[in-house]
Amino acid sequence: MPDADFPSSEETSEENEGEEAVRRDFLRTIIAADVANQKNGGRVQTRFPPEPNGYPHIGHAKAICINFEIAREFGGKCNLRFDDTNPEAEDVEYVDAIEEDIRWLGYDWGDTLFASDYFGQLYEWAQQLVRQGDAYVDDQSIDEIRAGRGSRTEPGVDSPFRNRSVDENLGLLEKMRQGDLPEGSAVLRAKIDMKHDNLGMRDPVMYRIRHVAHHRTGDVWKIYATYDWAHGQSDSIESITHSLCSLEFVNHRPLYDWFLDKLGVHHPQQIEFARLNVTNTVTSKRKLRKLVDDGLLAGWDDPRMPTLRGMRRRGYRPEAIREFCRIVGVATVNSEHEMALLEHTVREDLNPVVERRLAVLRPLELIITNWPEGQVDQLEAVNNPEDPDAGKRTIPFAGRLFVEQDDFREEAPKKWFRLAPGREVRLRWGYFVTVDDLVKDDVGNVVQLRCTYDPETRGGQSPDGRRVKGTIHWVSTDHAVDAEVRLYDKLLLDADEQAGDDKPALNPASLEVLTGCKLEPDLATASAGDRFQFERSGYYCVDLDSSSDGLVFNRTVSLRDSWAKIEKKGK
RNA sequence: UACCCGGUGGUGUAAUCGGCAGCACAGAAGGUUUUGGUCCUUCUAGUUCAGGUUCGAGUCCUGGCCGGGUAACCA
Numbered sequence: 001m002p003d004a005d006f007p008s009s010e011e012t013s014e015e016n017e018g019e020e021a022v023r024r025d026f027l028r029t030i031i032a033a034d035v036a037n038q039k040n041g042g043r044v045q046t047r048f049p050p051e052p053n054g055y056p057h058i059g060h061a062k063a064i065c066i067n068f069e070i071a072r073e074f075g076g077k078c079n080l081r082f083d084d085t086n087p088e089a090e091d092v093e094y095v096d097a098i099e100e101d102i103r104w105l106g107y108d109w110g111d112t113l114f115a116s117d118y119f120g121q122l123y124e125w126a127q128q129l130v131r132q133g134d135a136y137v138d139d140q141s142i143d144e145i146r147a148g149r150g151s152r153t154e155p156g157v158d159s160p161f162r163n164r165s166v167d168e169n170l171g172l173l174e175k176m177r178q179g180d181l182p183e184g185s186a187v188l189r190a191k192i193d194m195k196h197d198n199l200g201m202r203d204p205v206m207y208r209i210r211h212v213a214h215h216r217t218g219d220v221w222k223i224y225a226t227y228d229w230a231h232g233q234s235d236s237i238e239s240i241t242h243s244l245c246s247l248e249f250v251n252h253r254p255l256y257d258w259f260l261d262k263l264g265v266h267h268p269q270q271i272e273f274a275r276l277n278v279t280n281t282v283t284s285k286r287k288l289r290k291l292v293d294d295g296l297l298a299g300w301d302d303p304r305m306p307t308l309r310g311m312r313r314r315g316y317r318p319e320a321i322r323e324f325c326r327i328v329g330v331a332t333v334n335s336e337h338e339m340a341l342l343e344h345t346v347r348e349d350l351n352p353v354v355e356r357r358l359a360v361l362r363p364l365e366l367i368i369t370n371w372p373e374g375q376v377d378q379l380e381a382v383n384n385p386e387d388p389d390a391g392k393r394t395i396p397f398a399g400r401l402f403v404e405q406d407d408f409r410e411e412a413p414k415k416w417f418r419l420a421p422g423r424e425v426r427l428r429w430g431y432f433v434t435v436d437d438l439v440k441d442d443v444g445n446v447v448q449l450r451c452t453y454d455p456e457t458r459g460g461q462s463p464d465g466r467r468v469k470g471t472i473h474w475v476s477t478d479h480a481v482d483a484e485v486r487l488y489d490k491l492l493l494d495a496d497e498q499a500g501d502d503k504p505a506l507n508p509a510s511l512e513v514l515t516g517c518k519l520e521p522d523l524a525t526a527s528a529g530d531r532f533q534f535e536r537s538g539y540y541c542v543d544l545d546s547s548s549d550g551l552v553f554n555r556t557v558s559l560r561d562s563w564a565k566i567e568k569k570g571k
Numbered sequence: 572u573a574c575c576c577g578g579u580g581g582u583g584u585a586a587u588c589g590g591c592a593g594c595a596c597a598g599a600a601g602g603u604u605u606u607g608g609u610c611c612u613u614c615u616a617g618u619u620c621a622g623g624u625u626c627g628a629g630u631c632c633u634g635g636c637c638g639g640g641u642a643a644c645c646a
Binding site: 024025049050051053083085086088089142145146149150151152153154155156183184186187196197198199200202205206207208209210224226227228230231247248249250251252253254272274279285327328329330331332333334335336337338340341344345347348351352356382385386415417418426428429459460461468469470471472473533535536537538559560561562563564565566 | 572573574575576577578581582583584585595596597598604605606607608609610638639640641642643644645646
């Protein structure tokens with residue numbers, strides 16, 4: 001019997017369908033249709049193809065997530081293949097680093113693959129194209145080739161070597177391969193059309209001669225395939241179904257297709273999507289390398305770097321980066337995301353899982369004048385209000401404390417809830433205190449607050465129901481542990497990375513090192529990688545440089561600060 | 572300006588066959604709160620323009636405008 005309060009079964013199924021068909025981006029829409037149509041037998045195989053010449057950054061994270069997630073969603077696999085066709089720029093150092101970073105991000109693949117493993121097959125296919133009359137050896141110099149290609153508005157002209165015989169081409173190609181020809185003396189070119197509207201189709205170079213050792217194949221090869229000649233064929237060898245790459249390769253797709261069609265081999269579909277840009281940072285491997293080489297940053301893992309290892313060291317968890325990549329979506333229009341969104345996902349990820357601690361970054365002494373001499377109180381504090389299972393800890397409290405300089409104003413502005421002369425505030429997990437007097441140094445800086453506390457307010461509540469607006473954090477002077485704290489801010493001053501600007505203006509405040517910070521004693525045993533929320537301040541993690549001699553913390557991201565907004569507005 | 576892409580609130584991203592422009596972040600206001608955190612509520616704000624087709628256009632067509640990519644023996 002139908003119940004009026006429930007939708008009919010028909011409606012229910014429609015709703016469910018609606019929810020499952022949800023928000024599919026254009027890539028997943030295309031792939032889902034291919035699967036439905038039994039293209040490639042309904043199989044999905046993707047790949048992430050980095051060149052081992054640098055460290056992956058947030059932009060690569062998007063590509064990694066897209067390829068691995070799509071493969072997983074459609075029950076397929078994603079290969080990791082190094083596009084190692086340019087030995088001059090590449091190194092095994094990067095192979096190891098890239099593998100490590102992708103694993104850290106949370107993905108795994110079977111065997112690591114290398115385009116260099118396909119050099120033999122590629123060479124045979126090149127010979128096939130020569131035999132078909134689809135490729136030829138060109139003896140022109142690099143400048144002659146460039147000049148002959150024409151321009152965006154001028155058609156190119158045929159190379160004088162364009163119509164050599166198959167046998168001559170085959171012989172020359174073999175001599176190139178064996179190293180009988182000097183570097184730069186010849187290249188193998190696809191024979192397509194020098195008047196083609198797409199410059200990339202004007203007889204593109206397939207092989208160049210390089211008498212240099214390759215990090216994996218040693219000195220076996222004297223010729224190396226270009227990207228265009230290697231990439232699609234590598235995809236084909238690996239039975240890739242969907243070759244997802246960034247927008248700048250749209251112009252290469254006709255060539256990608258041309259090679260595969262001429263060869264008559266498995267033909268993956270190349271689909272391009274917009275790469276990820278983020279405001280106030282750099283997502284260009286070249287520019288990142290320059291920042292490191294110029295000594296402007298400490299290295300590829302400098303916590304200011306948008307590299308995976310930089311973000312890892314800073315304290316970002318892979319979960320946050322994956323969520324960010326999911327949430328930014330994917331489309332075919334270039335875009336730039338606000339750093340605030342990344343920071344939002346980082347906070348959202350950390351909030352429920354990290355324990356809270358009290359830490360005073362810029363200490364100001366607070367003396368409780370009516371505290372019983374020599375008494376130490378052990379106060380109970382909740383480790384994480386978001387997670388009851390995180391339990392509680394005790395914090396020592398006494399008559400000499402440190403509080404944050406920023407939590408005191410001699411002249412309290414409007415809506416100020418914190419310390420000021422005559423004001424009563426709550427010390428987190430402790431007592432209510434009231435500022436009675438100030439001690440200043442010779443130049444008038446406040447160096448000590450003299451307060452009285454209300455013994456009835458232990459734990460933070462007053463029996464008379466009296467309320468205070470502000471709660472501030474503190475650390476007992478005699479129990480505090482010292483630490484260095486590194487504060488990070490946006491890398492670039494400008495939100496937008498200027499195109500072509502090799503020297504973007506770095507934010508001079510991107511790093512601020514604080515020493516003599518005072519932490520609650522529990523933190524003395526924290527070790528590298530441990531994460532905490534310093535209450536009312538931000539999320540922090542123990543840096544690699546930290547040791548038992550000297551604790552070092554990185555600020556991962558600050559908490560949202562609505563007081564800062566109020567104050568800013570008041571000005 | 573040769574070819575190719577692309578234009579949905581401030582930033583991104585959705586909208587089945589052409590059928591109520593939704594979501595997130597950011598911003599604003601309020602509530603809860605022993606973190607000015609979290610959480611909750613509400614609000615602000617958008618289809619680049621001009622035509623055309625249509626009962627009906629973010630979606631299709633034409634043109635304009637604007638933005639991006641492309642002339643390595645890099646990837």
